Every structure is written in C-alpha cells, then in structure tokens.
Amino acid sequence: MGLVGWGFPSAHRHANGRIASPVAPLPAASRLSDAIGLMRERGLRASAARRLVLEALLVADGPMSAEQIAQGIGGRVPSSDIGSVYRNLQALEEIGLVRHVHLGHGPGLHALAVTGEQEYLTCERCGDYRAVDPHQLDAVRKLIGRQFGYLASFAHFPIVGLCASCARAVGERRNSFHRPR
Numbered sequence: 001m002g003l004v005g006w007g008f009p010s011a012h013r014h015a016n017g018r019i020a021s022p023v024a025p026l027p028a029a030s031r032l033s034d035a036i037g038l039m040r041e042r043g044l045r046a047s048a049a050r051r052l053v054l055e056a057l058l059v060a061d062g063p064m065s066a067e068q069i070a071q072g073i074g075g076r077v078p079s080s081d082i083g084s085v086y087r088n089l090q091a092l093e094e095i096g097l098v099r100h101v102h103l104g105h106g107p108g109l110h111a112l113a114v115t116g117e118q119e120y121l122t123c124e125r126c127g128d129y130r131a132v133d134p135h136q137l138d139a140v141r142k143l144i145g146r147q148f149g150y151l152a153s154f155a156h157f158p159i160v161g162l163c164a165s166c167a168r169a170v171g172e173r174r175n176s177f178h179r180p181r
C-alpha cells in the first residue's frame with residue numbers, strides 16, 4: 001500500500017486515475033504526527049529517537065544516508081546517535097514506513113515510503129539521480145521480461161548510466177579524440 005493522501009505536496013491521484021490539482025502541503029508538524037500515527041498503528045512505539053528519524057526524513061530533499069540523518073540533515077533537525085539511527089531505520093523499514101535505495105558506491109539511502117513506490121535512474125559520472133514513477137519504466141520492464149524472463153525493479157537498485165549532460169560531454173570528448181589532425 002502506498003501511503004499517499006496524507007498531505008504531501010505531490011499531485012494527488014483520484015481512484016478513477018485522473019490527477020487532481022496538487023494538494024496544499026500540511027504544516028510539517030501535522031505531517032510528522034501523521035507519520036507517528038502510522039508508526040504506532042503498525043506496532044512501533046513512538047520513541048523520541050524514532051520521531052527524530054521521521055522528522056529528518058520529512059525535511060530531507062531526497063533519499064538520505066544514516067549518517068546524514070544522524071547529523072540532522074545538515075543541521076535542519078537535531079542530530080542523533082548513529083547506532084540508534086541504524087536500528088530505527090531498520091525497524092521503520094520492517095513496518096514499511098521507510099525504504100532504501102543504493103545510488104552510486106555509497107551506503108544505502110533512506111526515504112519515507114509516503115509517495116508510493118519510486119524507482120530511480122542515476123549517473124555514474126556525476127552522481128545525479130532522478131526518482132520516477134514506476135509506470136514510466138514499465139516499457140523497459142516489459143522488454144526485459146520478454147527478452148530475459150526477469151521481472152526488473154529499479155527501486156532498490158537504480159538504472160545506472162550517464163545523465164544527458166554527461167552523455168553529451170563524453171560524446172564531445174570522444175569526438176575530439178577521434179578527429180583527424
């Protein structure tokens with residue numbers, strides 16, 4: 001189940017599939033209380049340390065490492081103990097409130113599972129990444145399934161390649177290298 005509809009500023013999908021105009025975001029405090037409510041509903045005690053992890057993920061602009069969360073997302077929320085951040089991320093992932101993705105060589109990056117499933121593309125040259133709606137990769141999934149019999153998912157591990165500007169830069173370098181003197 002995607003945890004849509006509790007006040008995220010993203011476009012909001014009606015049951016009939018039409019996209020309604022974007023819903024105004026609720027104030028951060030009430031979104032936090034929604035997340036805490038879900039955590040309790042799914043059987044986790046809302047300890048101060050867990051609330052802090054949720055708060056950090058709510059203010060984050062994208063998936064974050066445990067270390068960034070422990071450091072309070074660059075000081076935007078209070079910092080916390082890294083060991084407890086690891087344990088709480090794991091507990092929150094077990095109840096489906098948090099998910100993680102591996103972008104590049106670094107550690108897994110964590111996000112709230114609030115916008116339904118997201119899949120990713122990432123650039124191995126500059127580290128840029130894009131989060132996309134899984135529907136946008138269904139044609140690729142279908143092709144891989146037909147060709148290799150694999151059901152592909154790009155949520156835990158992204159599609160890795162070159163972003164448009166790196167592809168252009170690499171192409172130009174290649175062209176100048178091959179240009180006859």
Ligand SMILES: [Zn+2]
Nearest residue numbers: 100102108156
């Ligand atoms: Zn993983």
Ligand SMILES: [Zn+2]
Nearest residue numbers: 123126163166
């Ligand atoms: Zn790039």
